[in-house]
Amino acid sequence: MEIQRESMDTNVLIVGAGPAGLAAAIHLTNLIETARAKGELKGAAASDEFTMMIIEKSAELGDHALSGAVLDPKGLDELIPDWRERKAPLTVEVKKENLYYLSEKGTFGIPYTPPSMNNHGCYIVSLNQLVKWLGNIAEEKEIDVFTGMAGSAPIIEDGLFKGIITDDKGLDKDGKPKGNFEPGMELRANITILAEGPRGSMTRETVKQLNLDKGKNPQNYLTGVKELWEVPTGRMKAGTVYHTLGYPLGMGQYGGSFIYAMSDELISIGLASALNYQDPRFDPHGAFNDFKRHPLVSSLLEGGKMIRYGAKTIGEGGYFAMPKLYHDGLMLIGDTAGFLNSLRLKGIHLAMKTGIMAAETAFEALNKEDYSTKTLSNYHSRYRKSWAFTELWQVRNFHQGFDNGMIAGMVHFGAQMLTGGRGFTTRLNSEPDHLAMKKLIEMPSARLPIERKFDGELTIDKLTDVYASGAKHEENQPAHLRITDINICNDRCTEEYGNPCINFCPASVYEMVDDEQTGKKHLQISPSNCVHCKTCDIADPYGNITWTPPEGGGGPVFSQM
Numbered sequence: 001m002e003i004q005r006e007s008m009d010t011n012v013l014i015v016g017a018g019p020a021g022l023a024a025a026i027h028l029t030n031l032i033e034t035a036r037a038k039g040e041l042k043g044a045a046a047s048d049e050f051t052m053m054i055i056e057k058s059a060e061l062g063d064h065a066l067s068g069a070v071l072d073p074k075g076l077d078e079l080i081p082d083w084r085e086r087k088a089p090l091t092v093e094v095k096k097e098n099l100y101y102l103s104e105k106g107t108f109g110i111p112y113t114p115p116s117m118n119n120h121g122c123y124i125v126s127l128n129q130l131v132k133w134l135g136n137i138a139e140e141k142e143i144d145v146f147t148g149m150a151g152s153a154p155i156i157e158d159g160l161f162k163g164i165i166t167d168d169k170g171l172d173k174d175g176k177p178k179g180n181f182e183p184g185m186e187l188r189a190n191i192t193i194l195a196e197g198p199r200g201s202m203t204r205e206t207v208k209q210l211n212l213d214k215g216k217n218p219q220n221y222l223t224g225v226k227e228l229w230e231v232p233t234g235r236m237k238a239g240t241v242y243h244t245l246g247y248p249l250g251m252g253q254y255g256g257s258f259i260y261a262m263s264d265e266l267i268s269i270g271l272a273s274a275l276n277y278q279d280p281r282f283d284p285h286g287a288f289n290d291f292k293r294h295p296l297v298s299s300l301l302e303g304g305k306m307i308r309y310g311a312k313t314i315g316e317g318g319y320f321a322m323p324k325l326y327h328d329g330l331m332l333i334g335d336t337a338g339f340l341n342s343l344r345l346k347g348i349h350l351a352m353k354t355g356i357m358a359a360e361t362a363f364e365a366l367n368k369e370d371y372s373t374k375t376l377s378n379y380h381s382r383y384r385k386s387w388a389f390t391e392l393w394q395v396r397n398f399h400q401g402f403d404n405g406m407i408a409g410m411v412h413f414g415a416q417m418l419t420g421g422r423g424f425t426t427r428l429n430s431e432p433d434h435l436a437m438k439k440l441i442e443m444p445s446a447r448l449p450i451e452r453k454f455d456g457e458l459t460i461d462k463l464t465d466v467y468a469s470g471a472k473h474e475e476n477q478p479a480h481l482r483i484t485d486i487n488i489c490n491d492r493c494t495e496e497y498g499n500p501c502i503n504f505c506p507a508s509v510y511e512m513v514d515d516e517q518t519g520k521k522h523l524q525i526s527p528s529n530c531v532h533c534k535t536c537d538i539a540d541p542y543g544n545i546t547w548t549p550p551e552g553g554g555g556p557v558f559s560q561m
């Protein structure tokens with residue numbers, strides 16, 4: 001279907017209103033206001049025609065924002081130095097922290113926590129609430145934030161990044177226009193800042209088309225599964241932080257858990273597990289429920305009530321897996337560019353810092369009216385001179401050190417601590433996660449199903465959890481999970497891997513159902529369950545699933561998460 005699209009021009013377009021995108025918008029506005037007050041504003045920002053806009057796929061700010069989270073306030077201190085007076089939702093300071101190693105039934109305190117993992121001076125936060133608070137500041141500054149609007153494709157012309165096409169609204173299941181059809185528009189910008197969070201769909205296409213990952217390691221991911229629990233008072237004191245290694249993950253799989261007391265009655269709990277696993281039966285949601293059965297955890301949650309659920313992938317590849325950060329007309333910031341400290345499992349402070357650095361570079365480009373790599377490469381120069389670089393350089397080989405299991409990883413980590421992050425070699429390489437999965441023929445034990453029972457109190461089945469995520473999508477729209485070749489799913493994948501999508505999706509989107517015509521099973525997808533974690537886009541062994549944004553506004557609602 002040929003669609004006529006309206007075109008709109010803007011000077012600065014930010015895709016994604018998370019901590020990175022909002023930091024970029026707020027800081028750029030501050031720079032413009034300060035220069036105007038001094039009578040020094042020049043270039044494109046001085047024009048009455050100047051515009052900046054942010055688009056965000058969720059219906060309300062923060063709906064799709066999910067993190068653990070313990071926030072290092074370093075980035076926020078730079079962005080909004082008076083955040084305490086402005087009542088930022090950083091109410092619970094970390095007061096006590098413990099690191100444990102878990103066996104199936106046992107708990108062993110790890111007496112030494114590396115200084116870089118120390119959470120002293122950090123705060124337990126809800127990213128959802130932090131984003132809403134940043135959104136209020138953006139609103140005070142009269143920044144145009146358009147929610148319920150997703151990007152569907154980048155506009156790249158003659159190798160230059162020119163903007164994006166927003167999503168079409170009002171298409172039916174078969175892609176035909178309904179009565180309320182509204183075609184997406186072309187948003188053309190001098191500078192586009194992609195701030196989509198991990199595995200951003202626009203970033204994925206842009207990196208591919210512009211070859212921005214040439215010479216880089218592939219990005220490696222973890223899937224984090226999280227619940228919020230109301231518990232009887234006294235289980236954990238507000239400000240207490242536990243991290244665990246070990247059970248339920250085996251020695252061959254990297255990952256760990258977090259348990260954060262947001263108040264004396266509210267616990268944020270989650271398990272993050274690496275996606276370069278071998279066993280096609282691995283189920284991040286199932287593993288999380290196994291974790292909750294552990295005595296350390298069940299004693300905290302018993303008698304409590306799960307109130308929210310969510311899942312999200314975490315880009316852990318580190319320094320060598322980050323794509324080129326700029327191009328003509330383009331900058332990449334925050335999680336979408338891989339800014340995450342894999343040792344600390346923290347990225348919000350880096351997201352804000354990159355937003356600040358991108359804003360300073362955009363301001364310079366607007367002053368000069370030069371949006372080419374000549375000016376935008378200064379974003380990279382700023383990054384190289386910043387604490388963000390120093391922090392990421394120290395952990396540049398951390399995640400890859402664990403590619404051959406936990407014991408090898410600890411040996412690498414020890415060597416990295418002694419050598420400022422280098423370890424045994426300058427750069428550890430890695431493979432895309434999905435290549436690690438073994439075929440059933442290579443791992444015959446994976447033919448045996450893993451049975452899990454859920455009691456509905458401590459352990460919760462996927463569909464109940466999906467309900468608690470608030471996920472809601474318009475049913476009559478094209479599936480936002482695109483299968484390249486359904487025959488691969490129904491034949492080859494069944495034979496070779498046993499359809500791992502039914503296991504790795506933490507939201508029961510994929511199911512193999514009986515096909516009366518063929519007498520075999522075929523794949524059935526329930527896109528409306530999707531919690532937007534992007535695991536399927538990464539972990540499918542054939543790369544046969546592509547996650548695209550659903551009609552703007554659809555998806556989970558991660559209140560308090």
Ligand code: SF4
Pocket residue numbers: 481504505506507508509529530531532533534535536537547
């Ligand atoms: Fe995550 Fe994909 Fe399942 Fe959606 S369909 S919840 S993105 S694994």
